Amino acid sequence: METPAETYRDGDLTLTRWHPGDRTVLTAAVSGSLAHLGEFLNWATGGYTDDDSAEFLRRTSNSWENGEAYEYAVRLDSEVAGGIGVMQRDGGVEIGYWLALGFVGRGLMTRSVTLLTEEAFRLGAGYVEIKHDERNVRSGAVPARLGFTKVGTEPAEKPLAPACTGTNHVWRLVRRPCSAPAAP
Numbered sequence: 001m002e003t004p005a006e007t008y009r010d011g012d013l014t015l016t017r018w019h020p021g022d023r024t025v026l027t028a029a030v031s032g033s034l035a036h037l038g039e040f041l042n043w044a045t046g047g048y049t050d051d052d053s054a055e056f057l058r059r060t061s062n063s064w065e066n067g068e069a070y071e072y073a074v075r076l077d078s079e080v081a082g083g084i085g086v087m088q089r090d091g092g093v094e095i096g097y098w099l100a101l102g103f104v105g106r107g108l109m110t111r112s113v114t115l116l117t118e119e120a121f122r123l124g125a126g127y128v129e130i131k132h133d134e135r136n137v138r139s140g141a142v143p144a145r146l147g148f149t150k151v152g153t154e155p156a157e158k159p160l161a162p163a164c165t166g167t168n169h170v171w172r173l174v175r176r177p178c179s180a181p182a183a184p
Helices: 020-031 034-038 050-066 108-122 137-145
Strands: 007-010 013-017 069-076 079-089 092-099 127-133 149-155 167-174
Touching: 007 108, 013 108, 020 034, 020 050, 020 069, 020 079, 050 069, 069 108, 079 108, 092 108, 108 127, 108 137, 127 137, 137 167
Parallel strands: 092 127
Antiparallel strands: 007 013, 013 069, 069 079, 079 092, 127 167, 149 167
């Protein structure tokens, strides 16, 4: 997949590349939702500080420059509602995401995944995958809603967050081939 744009918009929803200046708003969004996020995201257990944000933003910048992953802030109007990332995989991409507690249930992640899935296909990805713990029903609702197919399960990477079972569901959407031109 080619390098994506740094910003995508859909009405009041904007996906923007994370930058070092986002440290304070990232820390606030995560630390205000630790109980919610920490159930399924190991990085959100045990607190989240400005140093954690700074390290994430440094890694994100390096990954972007190396073409390994592209991480975005999910913003509703100007407020940070969560994060979403596109990670390069052999022949396709994987999308991962999280939302702060106050933004759950508004369709923001479905809209965000739609934007990045369409863009991944436009930029040459052959498929898009989403993985989530089998207990994380809300995360699984996004690919199901968008027409992804559940293609199997796989062991989760350790260490696991407290609510995780160690089994991830794997969803995949394959780019449709272009139609052949009509015969004259």
